[in-house]
Amino acid sequence: MTSQPPSDPTRPADVYLDHAATTPMLPEAIEAMVEELGVVGNPSSLHTAGRRARRVVEESREQLAAALGAGPSEVVFTSGGTEADNLAVIGAYRARRADDPRRRRVLVSAVEHHAVLDSAQWIADHEDAELELLPVDGLGRLDLDAARACIERDPGRVAVLSVMWANNEVGTVQPVREVAELAHEHGIPVHTDAVQAVGQVPLDFAASGVDLMTVTGHKLGGPVGVGALLAVRAAPLTPLLHGGGQERQVRSGTLDEPAIRAFAVAAAVAVQRLPRTVARLTALRSALVSGVRAAVPDVVVNGDPDPAGRLPGLAHLSFAGCDGDSLLYLLDAAGVQCSTGSACSAGVPQPSHVLVAMGLDEPLVRGALRLSLGHTSTERDVEAAVGALPAAVARARGAALPVPTGEGVA
Structure with missing residues (x-):
């Protein structure tokens, strides 16, 4: 030793x-997590302990959804922000490309977190995607005119567009709602990485108009190792992980019930404050x-x-x-x-x-x-x-x- x-x-x-x-x-999140760590139960099990764990997960899903302006069925729990970003970018690309092989264009802002940038680069290197970086101004904010021009150059071939809610380095908030409106004129799904935004700026998934939104626990007072991808029911997603299909058949893996409860509690407290x-x-x-x-x-x-x-x-x-x-x-x-x-x-x-x-x-x-x-x-x-x-x-x-x-x- x-x-x-x-x-x-x-x-x-x-x-x-x-x-x-x-x-x-947050103290409230720690208390919630400690309570659950002392109780056994796999949320996928059908016996009493499993049903109790499932109830905690579903109540946490409802709590997180309410804090973020989403429906409970739109919350897909993940291991954190990186997994959620990968699922959004790669999963949406694969689903959209399967529906129409011409859809190879992937548009992301030039200031995205590497979890988005590197996911997009990976499918460019391995799955024939055409990665295009959308420019920003001197404040780090997306140039909407340039984004519009890029989309309208060939909108039918765009698979997915991703623009973060707030930048993790300089803190600039992006025009997410305007981007969603612009993209939806052409039927393009929009993802936003909102990891830095929850509890820091007003945020409402439904009102934003985006199709996919990434959040994570450890940026808002919850534990490390748990996050979520909010996804409207019609969002095109191909799973990256395969197994039990625990989360809407788009994300497999045993759910970390103690972390999920602590995450939901932290999000609710952060938004309330x-x-x-x-x-x-x-x-x-x-x-x-x-x-x-x-x-x-x-x-x-x-x-x-x-x-x-x-x-x-x-x-x-x-x-x-x-x-x-x-x-x-x-x-x-x-x-x-x-x-x-x-x-x-x-x-x-x-x-x-x-x-x-x-x-x-x-x-x-x-x-x-x-x-x-x-x-x-x-x-x-x-x-x-x-x-x-x-x-x-x-x-x-x-x-x-x-x-x-x-x-x-x-």
């Missing part, structure tokens, strides 16, 4: 500003950005400057002349934990595709940091980050720092 290194009494208390990667579980969350996180972010600007005047704040057009608790900052990974490790040594972008691509030495698509200059792409606030964030956290940044920036600019291998952002 390997012993743990002793804690460093001189190290500052950790300040966690990486809630966009994963946020601590949305107005307070937005007000509190907006104020904290404003204090953070103002403090950083005062301490490092040449900082560049990326994304939409209008609070109505971005996630309330996310600040994406660029420091020219710095390396983002160096800043991350310097801040971590000072007790402030943040990221350089998306944790799912952490440790990969390549520029952010989001910032590149936005047209940022190379020094601003290289020197980017994401600081994201959540339900445990406090004014003291903000003060600690503002206090640690000037020295980190000065040191990063003053020397070529060796960067240890490790993980970045989610």
Whole structure:
């Protein structure tokens, strides 16, 4: 058994500003999950324990659907956001192509999460899809005119279109409803990755008009390892996993009943607290950005400057002349934990595709940091980050720092 290194009494208390990667579980979700972990039962079993577990799953399905503006029959539970994105993009492509072999075009915004981008790239490489990236403006928002032109160039060959609800790096909210209206003029199904949006901005599946929507537990105060794809009953989907067909015959696998209950509870709490969350996180972010600007005047704040057009608790900052990974490790040594972008691509030495698509200059792409606030964030956290940044920036600019291998952002 390997012993743990002793804690460093001189190290500052950790300040966690990486809630966009994963946020601590809500107490209500922890309580619900612990209750279920002590009870046995496979929701597919027909005996008493199995029926009890099935009842919990179905009540959780109803609770999650109500929180997200969906019908219970539209909720397909998955192992998380990545699986749901894969099922939406690949599953819709296969179903639409089977119906009409001409449908090979797959349209996704250039700033999608890699769970969408890489799924689309995979079917381009292996299943003859034609992947087309829809451009964004300097704020990271989809160019609707360009999207319309792309769709109308050959709408009958489009299999599926995917545009995220809110960007996971810079926080910009996308015009999802307008995209859905545009695509539906031509009978094209629309998917949106709403992983970052639940509990952060108003969200309603039915009102949005989309056909498929991805959500996950660990971004909103639920557990890691559970998510859902919301899918209208008419959504074209070919299963990726085969077995018992537990979820509408489009997703097989034994359901994780404790995680599902905790996920549903967390989603309900997050949505119910949305107005307070937005007000509190907006104020904290404003204090953070103002403090950083005062301490490092040449900082560049990326994304939409209008609070109505971005996630309330996310600040994406660029420091020219710095390396983002160096800043991350310097801040971590000072007790402030943040990221350089998306944790799912952490440790990969390549520029952010989001910032590149936005047209940022190379020094601003290289020197980017994401600081994201959540339900445990406090004014003291903000003060600690503002206090640690000037020295980190000065040191990063003053020397070529060796960067240890490790993980970045989610």
